[in-house]
Structure formats: C-alpha cells, structure tokens
Amino acid sequence: MPVPSRRAWLKTMLAGVAGALAGGVAAVRSATSASAADSASTAASAAAARAARGTKLEHAPFRPGMPVGARPYGLPAEAQQHVVRRWLKWMLPSRLTNASFTPLAELEGIITPNGLVFERHHAGVPAIDPARFSLAVHGLVERPLALSLDDLKRLPSVSRIHFLECAGNNSLNWQRPAVNAVQFTHGLLSCCEWTGVPLMEVLRLCGVSDRAQWLLAEGADGAAYARSVPRALWDEAIIAFAQNGEALRPEQGFPLRLIVPGTEGSLNVKWLHRLKTGDEPWLTREETARYADLQDDGRARLFTLVQEVNSVITLPCPEKPLKGHGRQRLSGIAWSGHGRIAAVDVSFDGGVNWQPARLEEPVLPKCLTRFSLPFEWKGEELLLQSRAVDEKGNVQPTHDEMLKVKSARQVYHNNAITTWRVLNSGEVRHVRLA
Ligand code: CO
DSSP, rough: OOOOOHHHOOOOOHHHHHHHHHTTOOOOOOOOOHHHOOOOOTTTTTTHHHHTTTTTOOOSSOOOOOOOOSSSSOOOGGGTTTTTOOOOOSSSOOOSSSSOOOOOOGGSSOOOOOOSSEEEEEOOOOOOOOGOEEOOOOOOOOOEEEEEHHHHHHHEEEEEEEEEEEETTTTSSSOOOOSSSHHHOOOOOEEHHHHHHHHHHHHTTTTBBOOEEEEEEESSSSTOEEEEEEGGGTTTTTEEEETTTOOOOOOTTOOOOOEEETTBBBGSSSSEEEEESSSSOOGGGTTTSOOOEETTTEEOOOOOOOOOOEEEEEBBBTBOOSSSSEEEEEEEEEEEETTTTEEEEESSSSSSSSOOEOOOOOOOOSSSSEEEEEEEEOSSSSSEEEEEEEETOOOOOOOEEEEEEEEOOSSOOOOOOOOOEEEHHHHHHHEEEO
C-alpha cells in the first residue's frame, strides 16, 4: 500500500478533527497511527474521513533508538515474531526426518526470505566444514575430479529465481481438507534467487561421455540421500552455493545443493558432495520406496519429477480473514514446473464464474508469480478459488479432474484447486466442494 504524503495525511486528520468538533461528538478511539495512515491513503472517500475522526497520532517519545551495529546480522521487527516456519508434530515420526512449512500468508512478492524457506530433511542438518569439503565427479567421464569450494567458485556462475516445492506439498489434503491454514496446505513451497555454477560447466570440465544419460546426485547427510537425474534436466541445473545473495543456509544444503528448476524439491539434493554419471538410473530408496506415485493396481509411477501448474490464494486465507466490509485485496501465488504462468482466474462462487486476476511483475519461468484482484465484500459467504494456466497450456485441475489421471492412493503431486469458504464473519475455512 502506498505511503500517503504527510500533507495528505494531515489534511485528513484535520478534516476528521473538524468534523468531530462540529458534530459536538468526540468519539475516542484507540486507533494506532498505522491504521490512521491506512485511512489517509483513500483521503477522498467519506469513509476515510469517518475513520480518521477522533483518532490520535500515537507514537513512542522522540528519543535515540538502537545504535548501528547492535544487530550485526539483521532481524525482522519485533511485531513480526509470529512470522516463522512451523511444523506438525503428528505428520512424521521423527524430528530428524521431518519438514517445516513456509508462512505463505505473511509473505509479499515472490521471494522467500532465507530464514523462512521450508525444510525437509531425511537425517537432520549435517554440520559441514567448508574448508574440508569437496565435490567428487566421476562415472562416465574422461577425467574424474574432486573440486573444492574455491575451485567451483572460480568457474562461471549464474543467478536465477526459481520456486522449490516438495512433491508432498498439499499431500495432507488428498482425502479431505485436513489442515486449515495455507502454511500447512501449501507451505512446502519457497522461491529464491539461486546462485551457482551450471551443472554442464562441471560435467564438460570432466569430459562427460555421450553415453551418460543419468546423473546420481548424493548428499553428505546422515541418510546419504541420493537421486537419479535424467539428462533432459541437466541443461538448466545449477550447482548452487548461494540463495538470495548469501551462502546457502545449513538447512538448505550448505555449502552446495543441486537446483533442478521446476522439479520436485527432493531432486534438488542438499549438502551435495558427489555426482556420478551413468547410462541408467540407480533406483535409490528415495526414488522407489519414496517419491514414487503408488497407483490403484499396486504398481508405482517412478520419476514424476516436474511440479505441475498450481496456485493458491494467500489473502484472504484461514490465517488472514476478511476484516470489515468494502473494498478488499485478493492476492495469491501461482507456479508451474513447465514454464511461465500465463493466466490466473479467480472464482468467488466455487468455480461457477471466473474472472482474470492481474499477474504482478516479474513473471518468470519456473518461478512463483504473484497475482491479485480487488473486490468488494458486503459480508456475503464466498467460495474462493484460483485456477492457474501455464504457458504450455496446462490448466490447474479440480480435485475430481485430477483423480481422473492420478490415483487416490498417491501421496505426492496434489495440484488441485483449493477452495476457501469465507463466512459472513470474514473467517476463512478450507473446504472441498462435492
Ligand atoms: Co514425483
């Protein structure tokens, strides 16, 4: 929201005071200066003048504040302390192999701050000494190599903004809406600028063989977590050492992780210390017993790697109810592992009627895209839905449409349209329409 000029703000305040005096009524309200400023941004409207009437400009006494350097590494404002990752005790049996969720309702734009990027670990976060760390590259190559971090950082690097989404995002809601918070429906999703060396730079340095069709990426964590990456995904892959301008966080793979844009988070191996090229996949535990899609006949689909077109409304949502009637801002995020978001439509009546939302810049491939739509609310019940379309023409399905091509026994890859029921009170509930 634009900050009103001091002059405009004062004008509204004075109009409000004058109105209160003229009416002989001084309704004392304990509004904060922030809500007064909000009202001033629509100074022309009578509603704003009413809201400002009787408000007092309250602020801390003018005096020196925190000195420079008091926090060598900056922290969010005290009022933002509720904006944190959260995890669900009942979701998985151990804290060492578990996940924490990004607070999507609290974020603006498309970038996830590093401290809020979701976590998914299979044996906790290893402590790695970067001075003793190396990346081994071997297999079907002419020259096997062990690269130190310094070696790697001497190679040409790139920076790209991509979303990262766990294949299990929204998996708690396959059968029925089980969690009533966007943090827990869609919070295994983050978006960062990733900086690192293109995978192909390293593979060319090693003289990778034409016969190599698969790449094993192994992490240095306690699970020796490893995945097979098909050659079709190598060109865009990055061996990342930084996220959002600083070194990777330990829980994001410090010092190195593989970024394979648009693919399920589990393919983006953290604490990456070994790459091996070969002519067939390794069929590791994490791509057979896990991260495979169980079908109705008991067989499993393997290597369903690309995250499909998806979207969710983050305002309003269960954590962000509507407050007061009148003009509202609806906002959300859309993404697709197949490329750019082309359009997002929003329904207020559970998918009967749709209207296009505005896509906010930037709109980048395999990246979160922010959408928004203003609307008027008079207190009626709403069934809010968003439906994303990507540049390849993929359309986000309803739950029923999705079940025509996916098994209800699946755990992963739920990209169905989510419904938020807005009650007359403004509260928001996660529901599924029959
Ligand atoms: Co998959």
